[in-house]
Amino acid sequence: MEPLFMEPVFQEKIWGGDSLQTEFGFELPSENIGEDWAISAHPHGVSTIQNGPFKGQTLDQLWQEHQELFGNQHGDAFPLLVKILDAADDLSVQVHPDDAYALKHEGEFGKTECWYIIDAKPGAQIIYGHTARTREELAQMIREERWDDLFNKVTVKKGDFFYVPSGTIHAIGAGIMILETQQSSDTTYRVYDYDRKDDQGNTRELHIEQSVDVTTVPARDTTLSISETKHGKSSVITYLQTEFFNVYEWQVHGTLQLNQQAPYTLATVTEGYGKLVVEDKTYELTMGTSFILPNEIKNWELQGEATLIASEPGEMA
The missing domain is CATH 2.60.120.10 (Jelly Rolls)
Incomplete structure (x- = not known):
């Protein structure tokens, strides 16, 4: 049996750059590539096998037709998604739902994830958690746009690791490249997006009601035993x-x-x-x-x- 090597799936993002080409040597379709969906069976970006007897087949197809490859782990969908993210600019401040909320409202898994910092420019920061003590205070701080009071900022460096369970307010800052391991989900609720506009001059949609619904309050302790x-x-x-x-x-x-x-x-x-x-x-x-x-x-x-x-x-x- 051979390993299954994956063809990268690139995603263009408003905050993306070209580091996946300059640092990793990938040939990119544009200068604003934010994500390489490196191992994915999610319908928004499905990996294709590069080698062996399954060459040319997609990962979602293998999951459905060749369960023996995965230890007969029967389930409706391949459960994991691995990405490399290149944040040339700040990502939106966001939060993801848990399985129960996501299955009810979005029809897919929730999204718990984790980040390995591949590289970071000096002084680069992430937003990781919040200061609100009650859901009512969270809603009020968002309504009043008290972003500096609400968001916790953490300076990061190469080799750092962060666990980001569903319900965690978070954002990757400019100048950071990460390897993200997550549940196979593409559900994101934006809390704040710096009032920036896309190429058509439109601001991106925010999801305030859903964000307040799914955020863990108060923020949980995610101390790791590494x-x-x-x-x-x-x-x-x-x-x-x-x-x-x-x-x-x-x-x-x-x-x-x-x-x-x-x-x-x-x-x-x-x-x-x-x-x-x-x-x-x-x-x-x-x-x-x-x-x-x-x-x-x-x-x-x-x-x-x-x-x-x-x-x-x-x-x-």
């Missing part, structure tokens, strides 16, 4: 283990041998280069390479000097 396991000169950092997904950093310095821990594993190279060895077959890895290790692959070896962010489905995925 651990590192050494494998010679290489290492595995465990960032997160939740009901939706488990997320790891694979630091490869020479070689790193790993065994399957879940029905399938997703991975993206965020820095460096190297090789993936599966059953004596070798695959080249460069920045931006994304792949799935399906259920039949029980162990593999990584070689080279590289950083990969990997994820697995959680118990509820």
